[in-house]
Amino acid sequence: MAVFDFIPNLGNRVLATVPRLGTATRFLMLGLAAIFSRHFSFRQLLRQVYGLGVLSLALMIVAAFFTGMVLAFQGYYALVRFGATSALGTLVALSLLRELGPVLTALLFAGRAGSALTAEIGSMKATEQLSAMDMMAVNPLAWVVAPRLWAGIIVVPILCVIFDLVGVWGGYLIAVPLLGVDGGTFWAQMQSNVTFSGDIMNGLFKALCFGLVVTWIAAWQGYAAQPTAEGVGSATTRSVVTASLAVLGLDFILTALLFK
Amino acid sequence: MAAEALVETQDLYFSRGRRAVLAGVDLRIPRRAIVSVMGASGGGKTTLLNLIAGSLAPTRGRVMVAGQEPTKINKNALYQLRSRMGMLFQHSALFTDLSVFENVAFPLRRHFPLPDSILRKLVLMKLEAVGLRGAAGLMPAELSGGMARRVALARTVIMDPQLILYDEPFTGLDPISIGIIATLIKRLNAALGATSIIVSHDVHETFSIADYGYILAGGRIIAEGTPQTLHDSPSELAQQFLSGNPDGPVPFHYPAPCDYDRALESDAVAGEER
Numbered sequence: 001m002a003v004f005d006f007i008p009n010l011g012n013r014v015l016a017t018v019p020r021l022g023t024a025t026r027f028l029m030l031g032l033a034a035i036f037s038r039h040f041s042f043r044q045l046l047r048q049v050y051g052l053g054v055l056s057l058a059l060m061i062v063a064a065f066f067t068g069m070v071l072a073f074q075g076y077y078a079l080v081r082f083g084a085t086s087a088l089g090t091l092v093a094l095s096l097l098r099e100l101g102p103v104l105t106a107l108l109f110a111g112r113a114g115s116a117l118t119a120e121i122g123s124m125k126a127t128e129q130l131s132a133m134d135m136m137a138v139n140p141l142a143w144v145v146a147p148r149l150w151a152g153i154i155v156v157p158i159l160c161v162i163f164d165l166v167g168v169w170g171g172y173l174i175a176v177p178l179l180g181v182d183g184g185t186f187w188a189q190m191q192s193n194v195t196f197s198g199d200i201m202n203g204l205f206k207a208l209c210f211g212l213v214v215t216w217i218a219a220w221q222g223y224a225a226q227p228t229a230e231g232v233g234s235a236t237t238r239s240v241v242t243a244s245l246a247v248l249g250l251d252f253i254l255t256a257l258l259f260k
Numbered sequence: 261m262a263a264e265a266l267v268e269t270q271d272l273y274f275s276r277g278r279r280a281v282l283a284g285v286d287l288r289i290p291r292r293a294i295v296s297v298m299g300a301s302g303g304g305k306t307t308l309l310n311l312i313a314g315s316l317a318p319t320r321g322r323v324m325v326a327g328q329e330p331t332k333i334n335k336n337a338l339y340q341l342r343s344r345m346g347m348l349f350q351h352s353a354l355f356t357d358l359s360v361f362e363n364v365a366f367p368l369r370r371h372f373p374l375p376d377s378i379l380r381k382l383v384l385m386k387l388e389a390v391g392l393r394g395a396a397g398l399m400p401a402e403l404s405g406g407m408a409r410r411v412a413l414a415r416t417v418i419m420d421p422q423l424i425l426y427d428e429p430f431t432g433l434d435p436i437s438i439g440i441i442a443t444l445i446k447r448l449n450a451a452l453g454a455t456s457i458i459v460s461h462d463v464h465e466t467f468s469i470a471d472y473g474y475i476l477a478g479g480r481i482i483a484e485g486t487p488q489t490l491h492d493s494p495s496e497l498a499q500q501f502l503s504g505n506p507d508g509p510v511p512f513h514y515p516a517p518c519d520y521d522r523a524l525e526s527d528a529v530a531g532e533e534r
Contacts (some may be wrong), residue, residue, distance in 0.1 A: 132353035
């Protein structure tokens, strides 16, 4: 009877998930604390900031530019019905700062940098590089995982700021030169309605949380991957899917808590 | 085998799920000896190395390395113990983003703040010993399998370890590379005054350099002694392994749920009859 199987199956799944979540949380804590280990390398951290952040920049700029332009178009056609096109600057800025900036940055980061991170750590495991490091009395959490975790936490908020700025610029290019909204009104409305602590800082706080979650999921999936080609492949897929869903779920929770 | 033991296992058991990988293994590895552990693939040889290295914890029994139990000491003490050990991995395990020089220098850089000039001398000395000083600037992707194994060997001995663990050092190499690796193992062990444990199923090369050997089958030691003693072993299992007979105590056929004729009459795919 399917209905009778459902409950024990669900129970078994929960029982299997809870210890996994515990192990992953312990991995995160040890990974973050490894910044104090003598094997932590700031040079490695800089390399990761470059690999995860700088190399994601072009993707972020292009995505932000188009997002800002589309927002301006859609916003204009909605606002023009109410004669409120002067609020277009505010709409573009608030949409980007509070919601689209952090969420899209995190989703793109999960797709580009997160997947690469999972594949890299998974391959290192499959080719016994992590075991070799451990045998050389070098903690792989400090040398491999910690620089990547901290780099993710550092770069996602920075990428989000860039995403917001480029998005607003893209919105401006559509709103003012193309659709004929007054430039002074566009900026003035934005300036008076966007608050530093309520909108900008909360958006950046979201980005910080997303950076931590996406990098954690990506690093953990790589570290816990089956050490085979197939195992690394499925870990990479799992990393992107889990991180994307986690970002969307967490976004809902943070929005409910931060923006009242 | 009367010399003081550097590594000892007593009544060692290890299981994966319900499958017993090791079932009561007693080993004694004297200092400065080259000891081989041989056995069929999947027979628990690499597991035994991982137990000695403290990467796995025994289900029962104990492992002693230099008077310490690797799984009973804390992480710092384990890392101190491991800084006196080296392990050559089956697939070399070179760091793909570092050059040959940096791979060999890696353990030194992580453990000792040495001036670059001294570090360079030490690394080049080890690379010279394995005949690859000229390859110092190459990346791992540019090396052949044999060269990669030699670079890994240079990295393994860069800290002058007391104990060197070799996991299938000859697997996948051409005869020339096998000969080079075997010679290097023998030469480095003598030069460093180290103790070596070689896990392998390559009988000829392993016996050419080992002082003593164990044959592992079914999770137990079925024969031990000098290479000559092992060759003369009365154990049928040992003889099958050493002479490479396809059939014997280890059957040629993987166990099937029914006989061959019945399997042919059945519509089920092989292995799915049950």
